[in-house]
Amino acid sequence: MTTEALPVVAVRRRTFGRLMAGQTGPVLVVVTAIIVLWYAGAIWLNTPWQIDLFERGGVEWSNADLVRATLAQDRPLLPAPHQIVAEMRKTIIDTPITSKRSLVFHSWVTLSSSVLGFAIGAVLGILLAVGIVHVRSLDKSLMPWVISSQTVPILAVAPMVIVVLAAIGVRGLVPKAIISTYLCFFPVTIGMVKGLRSPDPLQMDLMRTYNANRWQTFWKLRWPSSMPFLFTSLKVAVAISLVGAIVGELPTGASAGLGARLLAGSYYGQTIQIWSALITAAILAALLVTLVAAIERVTLRRMGMGV
Amino acid sequence: MTAVPVPPVSLATPAPAPESRRRVVDTRGLSLTFQTADGPVYALSDVDIAIEQGEFVSFIGPSGCGKTTLLRVIADLEQPTGGDIQVNGVSPREARLGRAYGYVFQAAGLYPWRTIERNVALPLEIMGVPATERRERVRQHLDLVGLGGFEKKFPWQLSGGMQQRASIARALCFDPELLLMDEPFGALDEIVRDHLNEQLLRLWDKTGKTVVFVTHSIPEAVFLSTKIVVMSPRPGKIIDVIPTDFDRDRTLDIRETPGFLEVAHRVRQGLRAGHSYDD
Numbered sequence: 001m002t003t004e005a006l007p008v009v010a011v012r013r014r015t016f017g018r019l020m021a022g023q024t025g026p027v028l029v030v031v032t033a034i035i036v037l038w039y040a041g042a043i044w045l046n047t048p049w050q051i052d053l054f055e056r057g058g059v060e061w062s063n064a065d066l067v068r069a070t071l072a073q074d075r076p077l078l079p080a081p082h083q084i085v086a087e088m089r090k091t092i093i094d095t096p097i098t099s100k101r102s103l104v105f106h107s108w109v110t111l112s113s114s115v116l117g118f119a120i121g122a123v124l125g126i127l128l129a130v131g132i133v134h135v136r137s138l139d140k141s142l143m144p145w146v147i148s149s150q151t152v153p154i155l156a157v158a159p160m161v162i163v164v165l166a167a168i169g170v171r172g173l174v175p176k177a178i179i180s181t182y183l184c185f186f187p188v189t190i191g192m193v194k195g196l197r198s199p200d201p202l203q204m205d206l207m208r209t210y211n212a213n214r215w216q217t218f219w220k221l222r223w224p225s226s227m228p229f230l231f232t233s234l235k236v237a238v239a240i241s242l243v244g245a246i247v248g249e250l251p252t253g254a255s256a257g258l259g260a261r262l263l264a265g266s267y268y269g270q271t272i273q274i275w276s277a278l279i280t281a282a283i284l285a286a287l288l289v290t291l292v293a294a295i296e297r298v299t300l301r302r303m304g305m306g307v
Numbered sequence: 308m309t310a311v312p313v314p315p316v317s318l319a320t321p322a323p324a325p326e327s328r329r330r331v332v333d334t335r336g337l338s339l340t341f342q343t344a345d346g347p348v349y350a351l352s353d354v355d356i357a358i359e360q361g362e363f364v365s366f367i368g369p370s371g372c373g374k375t376t377l378l379r380v381i382a383d384l385e386q387p388t389g390g391d392i393q394v395n396g397v398s399p400r401e402a403r404l405g406r407a408y409g410y411v412f413q414a415a416g417l418y419p420w421r422t423i424e425r426n427v428a429l430p431l432e433i434m435g436v437p438a439t440e441r442r443e444r445v446r447q448h449l450d451l452v453g454l455g456g457f458e459k460k461f462p463w464q465l466s467g468g469m470q471q472r473a474s475i476a477r478a479l480c481f482d483p484e485l486l487l488m489d490e491p492f493g494a495l496d497e498i499v500r501d502h503l504n505e506q507l508l509r510l511w512d513k514t515g516k517t518v519v520f521v522t523h524s525i526p527e528a529v530f531l532s533t534k535i536v537v538m539s540p541r542p543g544k545i546i547d548v549i550p551t552d553f554d555r556d557r558t559l560d561i562r563e564t565p566g567f568l569e570v571a572h573r574v575r576q577g578l579r580a581g582h583s584y585d586d
Contacts, residue, residue, distance in 0.1 A: 202416045205384055209410045210433045211403055220429065224420045303420035304461035 035081055039071070042080045046070035049077065079272045087276040100256070103280050109257040111284060113173045114245035117180020118238050124181060125188025125237070126230075132189070133196040133222070134214065143193075150186050154244065157182065159251035176257075180244030184237035191233030195226025227303065231296035238288040246281060258284075330396070331485055331517045332358035332381055337390035339376055349542030350376040351387070356536060356545065360484070363511055363518045365528040366536045367574060368581065373543020374521045378489050381519065382410055395484065406434060408485040409478030413493050415470035417462040417477075423449070424458035427477045434481055448476040451510065468499040475507075479514070488520045492527070501559055504530055512555050525578075526562060529571045537574055539581025547577035 019025035050070050054061045061069075071080040079087075091103040099105065128146065131138045158179050165175040199221050207217045249259025258277050265274035339351040350373045358364050366374035379385040380392060383399035394402035402408065409430075417426045424445055431441045449455050452472040462470055471491055478486060492500040504527055511518050511531075522528050528535050529551065537547040551570050553561055561567050 202412050202414060203418070206410070206412070206416055207433075208384060209382060209403065209408070210430045211406060212433045216433050220433065221418070224418065227420070304422065304463075305420055 038078075038081055042076065042078045043067055043070045045077045046073055049073070075269045075271055077271065079275050083272050084275045084279055087272045088279065091276065092280070103258075103261070103276065106256055106258050106261050106277070107280055107284060110242065110245045110249065110259065110281070113176035113248065113257075114180045114241040114288075116173060117177035117244055118184055118241035120177065121181040121184035121237060121241060122188050122234060125185040125233070126192055128185065128189045129192030129196055130218075132193050134218075146186065146189055149182070154179065154183060154247055155250075158247050162248065162251060176245050176248035179248040180241040183244040184241040187233040187236040187240070188230070191229045191236075192226055195229025196222045198229065199225045224303065227299065228305070231292065231299070235289050235292050235296075238292050239285045242281060242285045242288065328359040328361065330357055330393075331360050331362075332356065332392075332394055332519065334392040335390055337377075337380065337387050337392050339373070339380060339385060339387045339389075351380070352542030352544045354390070354543070354545055356548075358517060358519060358534075360517055361515055362533045363508075363520065363531055364534045364536060365520045365522055365532040366538055367522055367525065367528045368538035368543075368578065369523065369540055371543075372538040372540040372581070374538050375489055376543065377538075378487050378519060378521050382408060382487055406430075406481060407483055408487050409481065409483040411471075411474055411478045411486070411488040411491045413490045415462070415467070415474040417470055417473055419462055421461075422458065423454065423460050423462065423465065423473050426462065426473060427480050430477060430481045436481070444480050445476075448480040449473075451479070451513075452476045453506065466499075468495050468503055471495065471503065472506075475510070479510075479516075484517060486516045486518045488518065490521050490523070493522070500524075500527070505559055507531065508557070525571050525574050529567060529574060530557075530559065530562060535570070535574055537577035537581065539578075546581050547573070549573055549577070 016025075019028075047066065047070055050066060050073065053059075054066075054069075070076070071083070073079075076083070088103065091101060095102040095104075097104040097108075128142065132142055132146075133139075161179055161182075162175045165171070165178070196218075203221055203225075204217070207221055212220070245257070246259040246262070249257040250263055258281050261277040262274055265271070265277065334354055334356050337351055337354040337356075338349075341348040341350055354373075354377060356364075356377075366377060368374050376385055380387050381394055381399060383394075383403040392399060395405070395407050397405070417423070418429070421429065427445045427448060428441050431444060436444070445458070446455075449458060452475055454469060454472055454476065457465065457469065457473075462473070465473065475488075475491070492503050495503065507518075508531055510516075518531075520528075520531060532551055535547075535549040535551065536545055537549065538544065539546045549570060553566070
């Protein structure tokens with residue numbers, strides 16, 4: 001009996017071991033745990049309201065009825081995952097992307113301003129870092145401002161930026177992009193100051209023995225040395241540029257964008273709509289970070305520094 | 308550069324060279340004091356040294372004796388606080404601007420994002436050498452240090468000894484007259500070190516460069532040098548200058564000969580004498 005059972009166990013153990021050795025196994029375990037906790041949370045949080053509903057309607061209900069009902073409310077406190085998936089399928093796949101009800105349309109609006117803001121922020125961040133590293137007075141004068149800029153809550157700054165720019169006739173994409181820029185130049189500046197200063201004294205001395213000028217030292221030493229730092233900051237920056245764009249859509253009552261969907265959802269208590277917009281934003285951010293990571297991998301491998 | 312009015316007399320000053328051989332490095336009363344939070348550190352004190360064209364000169368001494376500082380002063384990487392120094396008959400700064408020397412550091416210091424070929428080409432790029440000539444010179448110098456065939460490798464794909472050979476090729480490829488080497492083989496194991504010492508000697512013989520070499524290994528100094536400068540710490544000063552007279556095509560075997568041991572003995576005695584300053 002045991003002798004027959006052993007190989008099966010061994011095979012099972014081997015498959016399981018292989019699964020857990022890679023990334024798939026652990027990721028699956030975490031995802032399953034999150035979904036289980038989520039369902040438990042949805043049932044727990046939606047129960048009081050559901051009981052209220054049952055009692056007001058004078059309905060006879062069992063525990064099974066209660067659970068089923070908590071997972072199928074119209075405006076649940078916490079929507080169940082399958083409700084969000086259904087909503088996302090409806091608004092992403094089943095709705096034409098030209099429609100104002102399409103999440104693809106709203107995502108595009110938010111994405112375009114966050115990508116524009118990210119591009120400006122990355123360039124600005126790099127330029128600031130170059131200035132700070134090369135000009136001593138900029139290091140002293142600019143760095144405190146760079147840091148204190150981030151201590152102001154973006155939610156307080158965003159409405160003012162939008163309103164002021166609207167007053168001078170700048171509307172639409174640009175004001176939102178500027179808020180993204182405001183958030184994402186910071187990690188790039190900090191990362192690049194560190195990166196451009198990362199060459200060790202020996203490497204700098206070497207440039208000096210060749211009588212290299214600042215320009216040559218920058219392009220042949222400082223810039224390539226800073227690449228790992230640049231990409232790390234860009235990954236942070238691209239994710240928060242999306243946050244910036246969404247925040248930029250909130251205070252103005254924008255009619256389009258993921259922020260507008262969040263706002264509309266909260267006006268009308270459409271929690272499922274809010275959550276599907278949130279999840280969509282998270283997926284977009286993950287895609288953007290993955291894209292930057294892919295560019296990083298290719299670049300560093302070409303530079304012989306790939307892992 | 309502050310000139311000292313009266314050239315100080317030092318026992319270490321070698322006899323005046325015959326006029327036919329140019330002085331590549333010439334210092335008089337050279338001093339360097341670092342001001343630190345713990346008070347002044349006398350890195351170099353009253354150093355007189357003359358290095359002639361084609362010589363292989365080693366600076367040897369315990370750590371802190373200022374041998375690396377002296378090399379860095381020659382390279383214009385440190386500024387002396389007293390005395391006079393000329394490199395190729397001009398100030399170290401002018402010599403550096405004229406790209407008079409190649410510097411080999413203790414670590415190879417290759418740029419990890421450049422292939423070996425492009426690492427060696429780096430000084431040539433900076434000096435504006437055209438691409439075709441660059442390729443030719445890189446090829447020549449990689450062959451010279453025995454790294455032909457490794458052009459496309461990245462530094463991490465090479466052993467420590469090979470990386471250091473690449474850095475020597477990098478220092479030589481723009482054809483400087485003077486090669487400054489700061490414990491270039493200090494981080495390598497003894498077997499690799501012996502091998503590279505022999506190769507370096509061949510290289511010196513073949514190219515006729517002037518080499519200034521910093522080491523704390525007695526056999527290395529004796530084997531390689533035409534002249535050994537023994538230094539002592541606190542303050543860093545020269546306590547002995549030992550000329551050697553071995554064949555230019557010597558091999559590592561001479562390390563067993565009485566002549567070699569005699570020189571090594573004198574170096575060791577000099578180092579010991581230097582150490583008595585501590586007590």
